[in-house]
Amino acid sequence: MTALERVEAVVSLHAALDRTVAPSELLFDEAALPPVTPEFVELPAPTPLPARDFPDILQARRSHYNPAQVALGIGELSNVLHHSLVSSPTAGGMRELTLSFVVSHPGHSLGAGVYRYIQEGRAEAVRPGDVQGNLRASLLQPEFVDVFPVLLFVVADVEAPLEKYAMRHYRTMHVDAGVLxxxxYLVTEAMGLVGCAIAGFTDARVASLLNLATTQLPVMAFALGRPS
Ligand SMILES: Cc1cc2nc3c(=O)[nH]c(=O)nc-3n(C[C@H](O)[C@H](O)[C@H](O)COP(=O)(O)O)c2cc1C
Structure with a gap:
């Protein structure tokens, strides 16, 4: 199999698996999505995590469903993105995972919309604007959007890994996503924030919302907020 054939096979396998779950009955209205922009936003440079004992963090970590109904600080968001990514090992050291995020409840310095994190202090403003309706329709539990100010999406770009590895690496990429x-969870807990992993979403809708390329597959989501 050529690398291109491996990529095509994995992309179509991912789509076939996605179709085994019925999407939300809420309307996903592609025409209502704000246009894609080529703009960038500056995030505050990451700062060190608060000094806390690892056993405390590990034992305190939980999934949360009722955060405070307040926005997240842009510095807090920058720290969660940075520390989670840089502390995550991946198979073969591949850098196939990225984090996109959707701000539903905007803070004072980051407007509502879809963003793609690049690295320390930098993100693409993919779709500035209100995407709450389409985000709700992308999830099997739309209530996450009502209560959490920010949803992160783990996106795997299969192109580079499948140039190097056999198709079986598709499985390993999900292990990488689990590590992330x-x-x-741990960085969120260390920072005194709350979150919840989310596997229940429709890939095709999320890919459209986040403006992903064909080889970029959404593999997990994570709701992020402040404790109530
Ligand atoms: C890979 C993964 C996917 C998950 N997906 C969802 C989800 O779609 N919806 C949800 O309500 N919780 C989801 N959770 C949260 C689990 O339900 C939760 O971790 C589990 O009940 C244990 O609770 P704890 O995290 O508080 O220890 C997910 C957790 C993991 C690790």
Missing amino acids: VQNL
């Missing part, structure tokens, strides 16, 4: 999700 655990770090999202």
Whole structure:
């Protein structure tokens, strides 16, 4: 199999698996999505995590469903994105995972919309604007959007890994995503924030919302907020 054939096979396998779950009955209205922009936003440079004992963080970590109904600080968001990514190992050291995020309840310095995190202090403003309706229709539990100010999406770009590895690596990329999700939980807990992993979403809708390329597959989501 050529690398291109492996990529095509994995993309179509991912889509076939996605179709085994019925999407939300809420309307996903592609025409209502704000246009894609080529703009960038500056996030505050990440700062060190608060000094807390690892056993405390590990034992305190929980999934949360009722955060406070307040926005997240842009510095807090920058820290969660940075520390979760840089502390996550991946198979073969591949950098196939990225984090996109959707701000539903905007803070004073980051407007509502879809963003793609690049690295320390930098993100693409993919779709500035209100996407709450389409985000709700992308999830099997739309209530996450009502209560959490920010939803993160773990996106795997299959192109580079499948140039190097056999198709079986598709499985390993999900292990990489699981490692990142655990770090999202731990960093969130270390920072005194709350979150919840989310597997229940429709890939095709999320891909459209986040403006993903064909080889970029949404593999997990994580709701992020402040404790109530
Ligand atoms: C990979 C993964 C996917 C999950 N997906 C969802 C989800 O779609 N919806 C949800 O309500 N909780 C989801 N959760 C949260 C689990 O239900 C939760 O971790 C589990 O009940 C244990 O609770 P705890 O995290 O508080 O220890 C997910 C957790 C993991 C690790």
